[in-house]
Every structure is written in C-alpha cells, then in structure tokens.
Amino acid sequence: MGRPTDADTAGLFHPAWWHPKLNNDEDYEPDRPACGPANNYVGMIRLCRDHLTTMIVTHEAVHAALAAYRLTIMQDVQLGDDCLEHEEALAHLVGDLAGQVFSVLQVARETVKVG
Numbered sequence: 001m002g003r004p005t006d007a008d009t010a011g012l013f014h015p016a017w018w019h020p021k022l023n024n025d026e027d028y029e030p031d032r033p034a035c036g037p038a039n040n041y042v043g044m045i046r047l048c049r050d051h052l053t054t055m056i057v058t059h060e061a062v063h064a065a066l067a068a069y070r071l072t073i074m075q076d077v078q079l080g081d082d083c084l085e086h087e088e089a090l091a092h093l094v095g096d097l098a099g100q101v102f103s104v105l106q107v108a109r110e111t112v113k114v115g
Contacts, residue, residue, distance in 0.1 A: 010051035013063035015043040042068040054102040059095030063087070 045060045066087060069077055079086040 010048050011056045011060040012046045013043055013060045013067070014046065015067045016041050042071065053099060055095040055099030058098035059091045062091040062094045066090075 043064055045057075045064055047057065047060070066077060066079070079090060
C-alpha cells in the first residue's frame with residue numbers, strides 16, 4: 001500500500017461495535033448479541049484539522065450511518081457486509097455531491113445581498 005497520503009488521512013471512521021457475523025468470526029453463533037461500548041456509540045469519526053471540508057466530513061458520516069444501519073436494521077445493505085469498495089464508492093459519491101452543493105450555496109450566498 002505504501003506511505004499514506006494526505007487524502008488517506010484526512011478522515012477516518014472507527015466502528016465501536018463488533019458483530020460476530022460482520023467480522024467473519026469462525027465461532028459465529030446466531031443468538032450471540034453484538035458487543036459495543038456502554039455508551040452505545042456506533043463509532044468515532046476522526047478528522048484532520050487541516051482537511052475539515054464538507055466533502056470529508058460527509059464521506060465519514062456515510063460510513064458511520066452505514067455502520068449504524070447494519071447494526072440496527074439490516075446487516076447487508078446491498079453494498080456488502082463490511083466497508084469494502086462499494087461502500088467506499090458510495091461514501092466518495094455522497095461526499096463529492098455534498099461538497100459541490102455546499103460550494104454552490106456558498107457562491108450563491110456571497111452574491112445575494114442580505115438585509
């Protein structure tokens with residue numbers, strides 16, 4: 001994989017929950033509940049101060065939302081049962097779209113006189 005680049009370290013979602021089926025546990029027991037922290041957080045989003053953009057924050061929020069969805073609604077969201085290439089593609093798409101929308105809104109806000 002090589003050295004991480006700025007793009008690799010701009011943001012990261014760490015899931016706090018562990019689910020035996022989702023983690024390919026060989027000793028998977030269907031009746032065994034998922035394990036998580038006492039505070040019920042779904043995970044932690046780590047962000048780099050120098051890269052706090054709408055695109056990066058939204059991208060990581062997609063990963064957090066999918067982790068919560070897998071744990072509470074459906075394990076396989078038709079993107080696979082883990083953060084693989086399909087989920088990463090969706091997170092990039094949503095992040096890019098959110099970034100573009102906010103860029104357009106910012107330009108529109110700057111061109112309209114208020115008050």
